[in-house]
Amino acid sequence: MGKTTCLLSIYYQIEEYNRLHSKNSISKIFATDIDQIDICNCLFLDDFGTKFNKRDFSTTENKEFMKALQEVRTNIPVIISSSPSYFMLDKDFRNFFTPAQIIAKSDTGFLLNVSGANYYVPKAKDEFLNKFREKELEERKDRFYRSINKVKTAHAKRNQIK
Template identity: 45%
Template sequence: MYISITELLELYKPNLDHFSFCVFGARGTYKTTHLMGIYEELKRKKYNVVFGYDVEDIQICDCLILDDFATKFYKRDFSSTENKEFAKILQEIRTNIPLVITSCPDYSLLDKDFRDFFEPAPIVKNGFINLGGRILKVNPPSEKVEKILRSKELQGRTDRFLQGIERIKQAREKKKK
């Protein structure tokens, strides 16, 4: 059975309910591209949709798309303040945001609390995501939307990379003292 992203959103929005899923698949399976296609379709249909790459991008909307959040809330950081606070926020999202979508290379990379919140949604093949018995059909994004979002994604990755290098340097300096 096939379902569109707008049909899925309309199942939850009127009831002030929510559905959250995590798109996952190996490198090169177009996870981010699928999310961009979902984003563009919802924007075109005038839904309030947010495409986020980091916590600062999160806001109340009809659909929140969080790209590659396993890198921000990695399972080995389970006891960090950030992970604990984000887990609490996810509980509050339920009545504020009807549809929350994230992506990661492997579902098991997510912290356990996040795995409990997000239904696993593997990519079946390009353009098709398995939502536990229903298949979400996703059209690719336009070149314009993909270019804009990809540019933002790459800048964020560069910024986070440089911040990570700085944290490593600071940790080494701390060890020397």
């Protein structure tokens, strides 16, 4: 659907704003995993529905992340997250966000609907997107291998019990 590309395009708009208004720059972080998060003006959490899934609501990681979000909500004024489905997210995590849907996309940008209002986000330059895409693919592969190792460990434990 273009969730990451749309997030990167919003991120890019902030980069362009910072380039033109260096005295009033906006600090931003584009995080694809939990260890990349820090305090900033605008935090982008890409595909966090896979990290804070509602099926994992009782894990220490989910509970602590919710506490952390509650503590920094005044320090990080804008948090934007993408997820394959809003309803994949744990209910507590969902409560931090107003859902935005990509209702149309084209070669030039995205049309978003947020609480009944439509917003147009111009697509970021291809060079910018490609730089992030390469990094994202490597990070996804690393996360895949970490997840597979957890599955293998759980599988081995189950087989030892039998």
